[in-house]
Amino acid sequence: MTMPLIKLENVWKRYQMGKIELVILKGINLEIEKGSFTVIMGSSGSGKSTLLHIIGCLDTPTKGDVFLDSQSVSKLSQDKLAEIRSQKIGFIFQQFNLLSHLSALENVTFPMVFQGVKEEKRKEKAGKILASMGLTERITHKPTELSGGQQQRVAIARALANNPEIIVADEPTGNVDSKTAKQIMEIFVDLHKREKRTIIIVTHDVEIANYAERIIKIKDGEII
């Protein structure tokens, strides 16, 4: 029996907001295969982002267990989780979250710093990834000097810097127009098909969901 790449077992997430307890996730069971393209769909407040954070090892469940490569990650220390994120996971955000004082190239080299990659090698690799995104001309530009689509491509390049197995994206097309959204999605398709990476995207947009092999719908913290 082969284990799936990611496995969630009865995952609960609760938040204490003063005296009120918010239950965000209510016993999620989920398996994601290696090399799959999954879209998690749900309206805002459905718990889809929290689910993505847990899958991306950015957050841990209140109850339940998460396995990544057969290893339980739900009880790991923050440093261990950081290490896993650094090696295995590439994050992409709705608002790109590029570091505004750094150039496109420097943004892409940044994750490699925490992997101890030498500066020259970092720049070389970042340059290559940016070139594959068609951004060779833009490597010295600051994020503010780039369009939304270009910024998101830099962010995708950054997510790829450490060559992660898994790409997780939270509404990656939420801040760009529909034409640019299409271009961005084609990049994800390419990463999935050509590079065999595991793609997990959270969205509320049906159009985006159409690119996926598998759609998981979530409502009020439960998979439906």
Add this chain to the structure above:
Amino acid sequence: MNKEHFKIAIKNLRTRSLRSWLTILGVVIGIFLVVTLLSLSEGVKNAILAQVRMMGENVLMVMPGEGGDIMTAMMGGLILADENIRAIKQAEGVDLVIPILWRANTARYQGEARTVFIMGYPRKEAQDFFIENMGFHIAKGNWPKAGRREVTVGHLVPIEIFPGMETGDEIIIEGKRFKVTGVLRSLGNRQDDSMIGLDLEYFQQVTGIKEGAHFASVRIKENFTPDEVSANIMEELEETKKRRRGLEDVPPFTVFTREGVTDMVGDIMFLLQVLIFGIASISVIVGGVGITNTMYTSVRERTKEIGTIKAIGAKNSDISKIFFIESGIIGLIGGIGGVVLGIGVAKLVEVFLESPAFAFDVIISPTLIILGLFFAFLVGCLAGYLPARRAAKLNPVDALRYD
């Protein structure tokens, strides 16, 4: 790895350069105060000690006034009465007593009038004593003869006060002409090097002071220790007090030995320096609070950035290192700036205060420079500790949501 953190920290500081520089300025001001005040006080200490060292080991100084307050007694114009001087002469172990008077006075040379210190002493008795026990030497010319209208001038007089003055020239004090017979070799401090020495008789004529002395130099006999004779002198002086009525009006006296004065100057200056350091440290600490404030602001502003960096693989320790290095750099640059400014201002004060009556060289020791830098760096690190910890402990999910 740490080199990388350092680079990131530098970049972050540059991004907020105005705020960084203002925070650095806060540290600069504190460290500058420490460096300037300590180097000035060290200079004062050396100036005083230089004077003390001229005194021979077999020499005592008797002054009116309480002990421990040498400056007040010297500046305050208390006088030893003639009967006090007679009492000192009677003390066992006393070989020689030289009463000495001084005053700031106008002197004219070739039509130009300047304020100088004139010193009066009984030349006949004092000459040999000054040469043998107080380190006075003639650099040019000759010692004056006792009872003549002749003066010696300090080393700096022909250089700074009356440039071009030669031995044999005339100088006019209160309308009386004196011949300059000799220029003294430097005595190591500006006050003495700027003095004009008169025979007591003429000093009294010129100033109208008819009796007493500002202090008395005493040479002790062989086979007596300074402490022994010092005690004897005090005893005699107490006797003169007892012979009078209205004791409370008679000033007390103090006998200084060279050792005693050296120790006392050392003690006073040490206390003074501790006090100065304590006060100046407050401003360094204020600078440190400025760093903490800046760093907290920075953590707030960069919350989302911190969340992002964590998401892409930074450990808590990476985050805290970056913030810690940032505040350390602020401290260190502030320290360098403070030391440079401090030395500059100390030198300026030195030039500005230069005058025959009060002058000294500031002492900028390597220890002081290292102290300044280290202190600034330490404050920077301490100030950055809490903000760095807060940044490191931010929950990445919350941080990413922060706007």
